[in-house]
Amino acid sequence: MIHTLAIALHVLSATLWVGGMFFAYQILRPVAASELEAPQRLRLWAAVFSRFFPWVWLFVLLLPASGYWLVFQLYGGMGGVGLSVHLMQGLGxxxxxxxMHLFFAPFRRLKEAVITEQWQDAARQLNQIRQIVAVNLSLGLIVIAVATGGRLYPG
Ligand code: HEM
Known part of the structure; x- marks a missing residue:
């Protein structure tokens, strides 16, 4: 029962984190860029991230907590898991x-720049966030592919 809960929380966290990044990057970003002028667009992103990131903090706590629970309670330690879990752990x-870098550096500066209406600086921070999210979204998709595909090759 507890293992079922652990894997469910693990997969839900992965789905919501990576799905949220996909929506922000692939759907909201181009629409906001074509529909909104800079100040409105930058305010929108500061507000969107302020709502999304508390959830991401929950996911980045749940993923390793539930993952290591499964590793040690179900598989008897890192020696008992396949290559896909090693890759998942490393990339995770x-x-x-x-x-964490995104949260404490460009996101904090984006919020400050939006509050003080420094739009050029805010646009620079948002551009950094965009690049970082592109990297993390790609990694997330790879990790999910490795995690699910890896079950076929447990050794
Ligand atoms: C940070 C450390 C992590 C550890 C220690 C870990 C560990 C594990 C373990 C032990 C399993 C069960 C594997 C099995 O029973 O075959 C699992 C499944 C899974 N993990 Fe992770 N994980 C971590 C991070 C992540 C991250 C960051 C993601 C995605 C963003 C992720 C996505 C998944 C998915 C989708 C599954 C389900 C695979 C399936 O059942 O087909 N994990 N993880």
Whole structure:
């Protein structure tokens, strides 16, 4: 029962984090760029991220917590898991560190620049966030492909 809960929380966290990045990058970004002038667009992104990132903090806590729970309670430690879980763990930590950098550096500066109406600076920070999200979204898609595909090759 507890293993079922752990895998469910793990997969839900991965789905919502990576799905949220996909929606922001692939859907909202081009629409906001074509429909809104700079100040409105930058305010929109600061507000969107302010709502999305508390959820991402929850996901980046749940992913390693539930993942290591499964590793140690179900598989008896890192020696008992296949290559796909090793890759997932390594790339997962890269994704989490990249997210923390995004949160504490460009996102904090974006919020400050929007509050003080420094639109050029805000646009620079948003551009950095866009590049970082592109990297993390790509990593997330790779991790999900590796995690699910890897089940076919458990050794
Ligand atoms: C950070 C450390 C992580 C650890 C220790 C970890 C560990 C695990 C383990 C042990 C499983 C169960 C594997 C199985 O039973 O075959 C699993 C499944 C899974 N993980 Fe992770 N994981 C981590 C991060 C991530 C991240 C960042 C993502 C995606 C963004 C992710 C996506 C998935 C998915 C989609 C599955 C389900 C695979 C399936 O059942 O087909 N994991 N993970």
């Amino acid at each position: 930590w890269v994704m989490i560190l990249i997210y």
